[in-house]
Amino acid sequence: MNMLKLKYNRYQKRPIKGLYRNRNNKSCKIVYGKFGLKSLENGFISFKHLESARKVLSRRLKKIAKVWIRINPMVPVTAKVGDKRMGKGKGEVISRVFKVRSGMVLFEVEGNNNQAIIDLLNKASKKIPVKMKVVFI
Numbered sequence: 306m307n308m309l310k311l312k313y314n315r316y317q318k319r320p321i322k323g324l325y326r327n328r329n330n331k332s333c334k335i336v337y338g339k340f341g342l343k344s345l346e347n348g349f350i351s352f353k354h355l356e357s358a359r360k361v362l363s364r365r366l367k368k369i370a371k372v373w374i375r376i377n378p379m380v381p382v383t384a385k386v387g388d389k390r391m392g393k394g395k396g397e398v399i400s401r402v403f404k405v406r407s408g409m410v411l412f413e414v415e416g417n418n419n420q421a422i423i424d425l426l427n428k429a430s431k432k433i434p435v436k437m438k439v440v441f442i
Contacts, residue, residue, distance in 0.1 A: 338415035370416025
């Protein structure tokens with residue numbers, strides 16, 4: 306799932322400016338749906354975590370509700386093979402992650418069956434390695 310074209314294949318380390326400031330931005334509010342899944346702590350979310358949570362939501366909801374995924378893992382994680390010697394450059398890209406801050410809305414759902422949506426969002430939150438809570442308008 307390559308949604309965006311990346312400028313660099315491997316992660317270029319740069320100074321992080323304002324990572325913990327400006328929490329009242331668009332990523333902290335529900336924009337598209339009525340219900341959302343909000344993170345309560347900082348962490349990393351990979352594509353595998355997002356895909357497993359999306360499958361839980363899409364299998365049950367199908368035509369009852371619409372689901373929006375608000376994040377896209379873009380930061381590449383590199384690693385070398387275990388039995389390599391030191392040097393010879395940076396390792397291969399093994400996965401991509403998204404840096405989640407506390408207060409960000411990751412999933413949004415809009416539909417009519419409120420109790421079923423809340424139960425499914427709670428199930429999907431257990432697939433993600435960050436503490437989450439269900440929020441609604």
